[in-house]
Structures are given as structure tokens and as C-alpha cells.
Amino acid sequence: MSTASVLFDAPGPRARVRNRIVTAVTIAIAALAVWAVIARLGSKGQLTAAKWQPFLTSNLWKTYVLPGIEGTLKAAVLSIAFALVLGLLLGMGRLSRVGWIRWPAAVIVEFFRAVPVLIMMIFAYFLFALYDVFPATYLALAGVVTGLTLYNGAVIAEIVRAGVNSLPSGQGEAAAALGLRWGQTMRSILLPQAITSMLPVLVSQLVVVLKDTAIGYQITFVEMVRQGTVVGSSYGNYVPALMVIAALMISANFALSVVATRLERRLRRSKRGGVPAQTQAALEPGD
Missing domain, CATH: 1.20.5 (Single alpha-helices involved in coiled-coils or other helix-helix interfaces)
Structure with missing residues (x-):
């Protein structure tokens, strides 16, 4: 098997x-x-030992590479966290039976899916600068996080909607027959089951978030790819610099995939081990 x-x-x-x-x-x-x-x-002459020598010095890593790694990871973590929350809310809004919740959620999702991420980053950056929303040192980070959150939150909302809609309709009908409200059905029965089926697509989207932080160089955001080009320009070793940055990006994306794989295995084991707590709660009459 x-x-x-x-x-x-x-x-x-x-x-x-x-x-x-x-x-x-x-x-x-x-x-x-x-x-x-x-x-x-x-x-x-791009692969000679002299071109790789700068990466053996601590000064290059402290000045260029480490700030780029810090900026990329900070923007990715914040964007992923906010996008997951926003996507869950918008996805549930699109699934709502209440028209005045469902239609605005649909408009928001379709709008932010249609607008390019870079446009949203630039717009947010200049909007925050115009109204002094954030200090100058955080303007670029705020613009990147805002653009990535809005776009990927809209995409995750569609993933949530598709994951819930892929479940058998009889489960929602059975929950309604037990007297559960829509919110209880969604929270206790449908979403827990849809999470496992949504994980592969969610992981792919989160990897996209991590890679799209590189677009932030357009608004002077310090991230890995931008710092790699700065290293190449300073030391005349563009190819080694970009190869090192590529290795770092691949490692980060691989680590994200490994975490998701372990999470999915844990979810599958918990399902095989007995009746999940969510299902038990769903079988109890709603208040």
C-alpha cells in the first residue's frame, strides 16, 4: 500500500x-x-578562486548577505502570517450564506488577485510615506508586506473556498440536521477536513510569497537578491554572488516544504489515531 x-x-x-x-x-x-x-x-573567469574568496570573509556577510537574509525572512514571515489570516477571513466570507458578506468578499478577492503585486507595493509605499503611517526606516518593509499580504491573501481565500467546496455536501447537511449553525459547521467540521487537502497548494503559495519579496528592491527594500547584485557590483563576481543567493533561497524554500510535509504527516496520524476533537465537538448539539 x-x-x-x-x-x-x-x-x-x-x-x-x-x-x-x-x-x-x-x-x-x-x-x-x-x-x-x-x-x-x-x-x-567568473568561477576562479579569487571570485569566491570574498565569501570567506566575515565583512561581506555582515555588510551585505546577512541584512538581505534578515529582510527577506522578516518580510516573508509577516506576509505569510497576515496573508493566512486575511485569506481565511475572505475565504469564509466568500462561503457565507449572507449576501452582504459574500459579495463584498468576492469583490475584494477578485480585485486584489487582478492587481500586480509590484503595483500594490509601490502604491502602499507612497501612501504610507504621504501620510507618515510608518517611520522612514520601515516604509519599504511596510510596502512589501502590504502588497504581498493583499495579493496572497486573495489567492489563499480562493484556496480555502476550493478546499471546503471539494468536501462532500452531505457533511454540511448532516451538521445542519444536528442543529449546528453555519459558523460551527465551518469551524468544527469543514475547515479541519479541508486543511489537509489544501496543504500542497498552500505550501506552493507560501513559497511564492518568499520568492516575491525580491520584487521589493523596486521600492529600495533590502532583501537577498538585491544584496546579491550589490555584492556582484562591488566585487565583480556577479555569477558567484547570485549562485550563493540562489542556494540560500532554495534552502529557505526547501525548509518551508519540509515543515509542511511534517505538519501534514502529523495531521494524518492524528486522524488515524481516533476521532478528532473537532468531530466530537461537531456531534454535540450547538448552543
Whole structure:
């Protein structure tokens, strides 16, 4: 019996053979491409030991890389937290049976999904600067977080709506027959079950949040990619600098995926271990 993954269902025997063949061909093509790129860069002198030497000094990391890492992680953590809250609220608003809640939530979601993230960052940055909402040192961070929160909150709202709608309709009907209100049904029955099915898409969206912090360089936000280009400009080693930054970004995204995988496994184990507390609460009459 195969185990489900957080990103995809486990393939069958034929699919595994096909995946191995495709993987082998892809690796061979990628290896040839990497070899060609390395040979080209080597001829340009970008991969010599002297170009990597600055990364062995603490001054470069303290001055450039570490502030970029701090800015990226700070913006990503704040944006993810706010976007999850906003997305949950808007998603439940779109699922509401009350028209004056459902329609405004739908308009907000569709509007912020349609506006480019960079436009929202720039607009928020100049709006906050015009009305002195934040100190000057936090203006760029506030603009980045606002843009990422609004856009990704709208996307997460659609993920929440799709996850809840994918559940069998009989569960909501059974909850209504037990006398549960809509809020109790959503909180105790539908959302807990939808969380596991939403995790793969949510993880993908959270990775997008982390990568989109790089757009903030347009409003002078100090983040990893911007600092990588500054290092390349200062030391004349653009390729090594961007390779180091790419490795750091990949590590951060991989860590986020690992956390989500462990969370999903824990949720699956808790479901196999017995009746969840949410289901028990749902079976009790509402007050």
C-alpha cells in the first residue's frame, strides 16, 4: 500500500517506470546544459578562486548577505502570517450564506488577485510615506508586506473556498440536521477536513510569497537578491554572488516544504489515531 505525499499521490508501477525514464533523460540534458554553462563561465573567469574568496570573509556577510537574509525572512514571515489570516477571513466570507458578506468578499478577492503585486507595493509605499503611517526606516518593509499580504491573501481565500467546496455536501447537511449553525459547521467540521487537502497548494503559495519579496528592491527594500547584485557590483563576481543567493533561497524554500510535509504527516496520524476533537465537538448539539 502506497503512502500519499504532501505534493502528489504515490504513482503506480507503470508511472514509476515512466518517471524513472523521464528523470534519467532530464538529468542527462540538465548535466549537459550545466557543463556548457560552467565551461562558458570558466572561460570568462567568473568561477576562479579569487571570485569566491570574498565569501570567506566575515565583512561581506555582515555588510551585505546577512541584512538581505534578515529582510527577506522578516518580510516573508509577516506576509505569510497576515496573508493566512486575511485569506481565511475572505475565504469564509466568500462561503457565507449572507449576501452582504459574500459579495463584498468576492469583490475584494477578485480585485486584489487582478492587481500586480509590484503595483500594490509601490502604491502602499507612497501612501504610507504621504501620510507618515510608518517611520522612514520601515516604509519599504511596510510596502512589501502590504502588497504581498493583499495579493496572497486573495489567492489563499480562493484556496480555502476550493478546499471546503471539494468536501462532500452531505457533511454540511448532516451538521445542519444536528442543529449546528453555519459558523460551527465551518469551524468544527469543514475547515479541519479541508486543511489537509489544501496543504500542497498552500505550501506552493507560501513559497511564492518568499520568492516575491525580491520584487521589493523596486521600492529600495533590502532583501537577498538585491544584496546579491550589490555584492556582484562591488566585487565583480556577479555569477558567484547570485549562485550563493540562489542556494540560500532554495534552502529557505526547501525548509518551508519540509515543515509542511511534517505538519501534514502529523495531521494524518492524528486522524488515524481516533476521532478528532473537532468531530466530537461537531456531534454535540450547538448552543
